Amino acid sequence: MSIAMTRTQAPVVVDESKCIADKGCTVCVDVCPLDVLVIDMISNKAKMKFDECWYCMPCEKDCPTGAVHVNIPYLVR
Ligand code: SF4
Numbered sequence: 001m002s003i004a005m006t007r008t009q010a011p012v013v014v015d016e017s018k019c020i021a022d023k024g025c026t027v028c029v030d031v032c033p034l035d036v037l038v039i040d041m042i043s044n045k046a047k048m049k050f051d052e053c054w055y056c057m058p059c060e061k062d063c064p065t066g067a068v069h070v071n072i073p074y075l076v077r
């Protein structure tokens with residue numbers, strides 16, 4: 001439905017087949033200092049709410065199943 005959110009290169013991509021938010025995990029949502037990650041009410045998986053990111057990485061590092069991938073742009077390091 002949200003066409004604006006379905007770009008090919010979002011800053012953070014969640015592999016829904018690995019995400020265990022439907023089992024109660026909210027780690028990535030909790031660690032994000034920008035508060036841009038949410039658990040989708042329909043799919044019960046984590047996703048980006050806003051297309052913003054500090055590329056600080058705890059969401060990817062702390063995800064227990066390795067479902068989060070942060071696409072770091074070449075110019076941001
Ligand atoms: S930390 Fe990983 S498993 Fe947990 S909600 Fe986020 S993406 Fe899903």
Ligand code: SF4
Nearest residue numbers: 032053054056057059
């Ligand atoms: S890299 Fe940082 S700012 Fe970006 S989604 Fe993950 S925790 Fe949030």
